Amino acid sequence: MSMLLTFLQNAIGQGISILFGASGEILTEKSGNLNLGIPGIMYMGGIAGLMAAFFYEKVSGNPNAFVGLVISLLASLLVSAFGGLIYSVLTISLRANQNVVGLALTTFGVGFGNFFGGSISKLAGGVGQISVKTTASAYRAVLPGLSNIPVVGKLLFSYGFLTYLSIVTAIFLTYFLKHTRKGLNLRSIGEDPSTADAAGIHVSRYKYIATISGAAIAGLGGLYFVMEYLGGTWTNNGFGDRGWLAIALVILALWKPVNAIWGSFLFGGLYILYIYMPGLNRATQELCKMLPYVVTIIVLIFTSKRNKHENQPPASLGQAYFREER
């Protein structure tokens, strides 16, 4: 029982980064921008939050957890938004190919994260010495009363606020896209920017805002990983391939953020299942690690057999828009 509980709890913990990434990417893709730079942006968001907290704690002799939280949150949002801005300027204003820019941004972002991770590690006095305990404690603070309830408390209330924020964000985005005017306008841009343009929607402004806010949301996934999951430290490439899984989840969630919630938990669970599965040897463990990917493929095949209009990617995804182009 307690093992199952630990498993579920950690499955959720593993999923949250991916959920942020997927939510951000959905918002971005709804504007017709396929941002393959999300994996890099998540690194950028993570390291920026960590650096801000690190320097804050270093400069202030007696750091305050809440101030650290605000500073690192802002830094993370800003830097990942900056990643989104680079992407936007190149693909929206300069109409560069989205794949190239995205992949280059991922290279850039991962390098950015690892480079600055290494730099502050040096400043901190060596590996494993980066620690922003005070700030991290704010990220990891749980509701004292609720989290003590047996089982339910552990399963539902034992997480820091970013976990709940990720879910709220996904739900809010779903509402935004479905029930608001701006959401409708945004969706129409992703479908057909020339139609949206003719309807008087400011296409590039929406694309910019959606891409940049999408990047900021995705960056929170990196921040979550660094602050809540790792408790405020860094290792190179520690974030791994979660950014790619986030992009995968977008397709699996059929571009609906609420679907990404359960999808991310599923991913998270499959990701760590091999640790909990009894009776595996080293070779079979490696096969077990294939599960998240194989399950994704299987789900994908099954969903693709039902080709509903509504389940398709935004029709203009990946294409630059120029009003005077035929």
Added chain:
Amino acid sequence: GCGSSNKGGNADNTPAAPSGTETDSEAIPEGSAADIKVGIIYIGDENEGYTAAHMEGIKVMATSLGLSSDQVIEKTHIGEDESAYDAIVDLAEQGCNIVFANSFGHEDYMIQAAQEFTDVQFAHATGFQAASSGLPNMHNYFTAVYESRYVSGVVAGLKLNDMITKGEITAEEAKMGYVGAYPYAEVVSGFTAFYLGAKSVCPSVTMEVQYTNSWADMTAENEVAKQLIANGAKLISQHADTTGAPTAAEDAKVPVVGYNVDMTLVAPNTALTSATINWGPYYTYAVKSVIDGTAIAADWSKGYVDGAVAISPINESVAAEGTADKVAEVEAALKAGTLKVFDTSTFTVNGSTLEELIASNADYEKYSANVSDGYFHESEVISSPAFGIIIDGITEK
């Protein structure tokens, strides 16, 4: 005898430096340290504990031998493929007199380079092929880190005793969890030493080992530690390179013994100490040998005696009372040679002693060269660890 006359064609740009062979040594004047060049390739960088420890060792060497910064060329993130060969050759061509490599998978590529650059010395950490390769300029090195792991085990055992005394756990519940990288002799040897150290003070202790199948994977280490804790581990230790396990232990408020680096910043409330390696003594020894023109041992593995291993400062707020004294006592015994970590009278395998098994079981015959005088001679035949036996009290998952 070394092939000193057999200069590689590419070594022409080598400054008039010693080629690090015995025969040349007399001809080299004192103070030639100014002309020496040292190259090293690392699997990772300063962000990863294992490489960071090597970098520290190189720094110690450079300081103690008075090398300037442009006499040491470091290359980080060198993979275990052709890029290792490219990097090693590049260092040799840049005029390095000695080249080090710090990852197991570099060894094959280093041997390749050693065959081509016969007047350059090559030293490889954790490898095992130097002696058997027959190349006079190829060397292996490692440390007797099992000694420091033993000592850190003692710290852990004392903590468990403390918890038993305080009634937090029963003696039967004294189970440790160990996050291992691979089921590899280096790891097995390490956790056995750690377990024996704990057992030497807490006889009822047991240990569960789970592998991450990676040398450095923060998430996997974190998750494996959580799983071990959920499965009843009351104390965590690790042989993997990141802070993943201490993070998990700190969360679960479970005491933890780290590896490579001091974990008190990551786990201020639970970190006890870490088993660490000082690579400085070897690097100093090897480079000094090149300067002096003396031979470098084909295999080198030293422990407490040479200051090559240690434990990081004990976190007094977490450790049991009296730990420091006990540690000092054990360390002294190790230095004096009166205490042997793999004393065969302290453990059994499937209920039998190691000597009995070697005599009776063909699978264990290969250890016959290692076992004599009542203990297992770890890292003595070759520098890399050889103890690959799961002893009673330890379970692998």
Added chain:
Amino acid sequence: MEQANAIELKNVTKRFGEVIANDNINLSVRKGEILSILGENGSGKTTLMNMLSGIYFPEQGQIFINGKEVTIRSPKDSFALGIGMIHQHFKLINILTAAENIILGLPGKERLKMDQIMKDINELIHTYGFDLNPSQKIYDMSVSQKQTVEIIKVLYRGADILILDEPTAVLTPQETKKLFDVLRNMRKAGKSIIIITHKLHEVLELSDRVTVLRKGKYIGTVNTAKATAESLTEMMVGEKVTLDIDRSEPVKPEKRIEMRGITCKTKEGIKILNQTSFTANSGEILGVAGIAGSGQKELLEAIAGLVQIDSGEILYFAPDGSTEKISDMKPAQIRDLKICLSFVPEDRLGMGLVGSMDLADNMMLRSYREGRKFFLNRKKPKDLAADIVNQLDVKTPGVHTPVRRLSGGNVQKVLVGREIAASPTVLMVAYPVRGLDINSSYTIYNLLNQQKEKGVAVICVGEDLDVLIDLCDRILVLNSGKVSGIVDARKTTKEELGLLMTAERKGGHASEQRRSK
């Protein structure tokens, strides 16, 4: 004081690369009038209108709205000035409902209250007498329904100036009549309307004045009352042209294609062709008429081997007397039997041609496989492209221009030219003159007649009944996928055809609604 014009353009110029699409154009539209704009394909009508709707921005010139000089940088600016445009190619989002499309980009309460919006739209639908379900998705709509959505979209925005770019190209005569009624109502309400159409009878019937463009230049504006089809054509083309189709008698008609009880179903299981049978003969033109979505497209595609046939068979009778069953064959298999069926599909750039490829590469689309060589022969198609450009007077910078860059009429000439060049025994054309100017249309009619005289069996799906009656030998009328009659074109009337098209139209709606294009 004289009332200002609703729109006034002065010396407006617009270039696309080397092409001068509009060259110093002057134009004025009075309040409360309907102005037609006429011009050959590529004469710059759409471009000019797009500058009013904010899609393009003029290089030079001034725009006055209600007497005030304005700068229109975006569609938003254009809306703000009360200009609403219905584009030549629908500007609708397929996966959204009609209502969502209508409110797209409009300001208002952030939270969408669809109930209220529906009510408003339904009111508008009621006022003007449209037939539309606002919660229907666009992909489920017929062409005319989409057109309706476009019009309501503009009305909902309260536009005073309405621009319609070839709105009737895809409508049936009945639908066109309804649209014109709406437009007349709007004129009565004081709105100014610009309409672009290639159909002269519509121009004469509806508008107050006509402006003519030719090759990007402004030619002149005349009062419709004083104009005739001939005079307008002369203005457009720049010389006298005869607007007669000289129909010859069929020569030795022989059975070429026989369709026997063909039934086809859509994915949703609706019968789009229902027990359809007919024969097409060599040396004659068989017209196919029907309201949109009655199965015309599928009829041709079934013969061409592009749709799945549920039951029935199609036979091909070769000139040498042999017979082949070609139902259930893919286009490649049919071609392997050396049967040359040429087909000009309705969707030119989405099916008939590859937009991003140049003319030359498009020439070999259906013939590239000829010969056993692994590599392509590019010389033949290039020569063919040059020939077609010459013979059909295709306006293009060269044979290496991507066809996407050509105007609609020229695209069609390229497509028809290629299909005829294959020396077919059967030539199928769907809406061959849709969007084409008068001159080009007659070029195409003449080409079809030439083919007929050569002994080709021509099957022509069309929407303009007058033209079908003048062009064809026999006319097959489809009604909900069923043949409701095959009549002699020389003896029939528009009224008779109209009756056959609409009689007992049960289930017709369903199939019409399924049409997505």
Added chain:
Amino acid sequence: MSKDAVNKELFVRVSKRDSISQKKAWGIRFAGIALSLIVCALVIVAIVNENPIRVYMGIINGAIGAKRRFWVTIREALTLLIIAVGLTPAFKMKFWNIGAEGQILMGGTVTAAMMIYFGDVMPNWLLLIVIFIASSLAGLLWGLLPAVFKAYYNTNETLFTLMLNYVAMQIVTFCIVFWENPTGSNTVGIINGATAKGWFSKIFGLQYGLNIIVVLAVTLIVFLYMKHSKQGYEIAVVGESQNTARYAGINVKKVIIRTMMISGAVCGLAGSIIVSGASHTISTSTAGGRGFTAIIVAWMSKFNPLAMIGVSLFLVFMQQGSIQIASQYGLNTNASDIITGILIFFLIGSEFFISYKLDFRKKSKEVK
């Protein structure tokens, strides 16, 4: 800003260029490169506080400063090139094959298997032929899987191929468990180190002679195939519109499957070039992200193989160079990724100014 300034606000119009002379286009590209180098220099100077000229000399020195470095640069550029070439047919068909990593890994794994199991049973030339065939087949299979599902169920290939990368990665790890030496070490080590069986042999005295021949031959073949063959034409048509393809009598399913088989096979072959022609070992990092970088190369070259040679050389040159300066100035090697990123941003950004021009004009009147 003063009120005056607001009224004179510049109003930028973007319009398509008529056509641009090759000279001018290259001028713009070089300006882009120059600008990127300046920005990179600024970044580097900010970090290491070194004279940028010396830094760039370091880059040149690192990439081609010694014979060995020169050949490493050539070898890496060739590897990148063949992967980009392999991706071309798929992308031309608008099939988003981001699974080159997996296809390379599968090719590499099979190559390693051939070297391990057949090293002693056949002469080297035969073994190499077997390796070429087997690795191509492995990549082919890895390309075939998503293609079949794309063709029959229209399954999203982006996600499918991405996931297959990870599956391939796990297959490699799985194989390593059996091939590792010694047990538990998780490294396979140099395969056939003593016999060099299955290794590319020297040609014309060049260690990487065979790499050059194979890669350039494949590049030429793919170029001809795409540009002048009937199948290449079919690929272009399918990529443009499947409806048109069907109308033209093209069997769309067949083309999708065939093209992905070719694309996968070339990427699989690239795996053998990495394993047999360079590393002589197999690990999860055998592909090392090249499958993604190659996508950048292919797109930046607009699928023109000639341009691909240039682009891959340039990228590898800068990468090797930045690794050198990282070592020289004690920089973290990750700086090289940052530099590569910036370079690509500028290069691809400069393309805009080749296709479009900007008109600056004063905004004269406001819309009321």
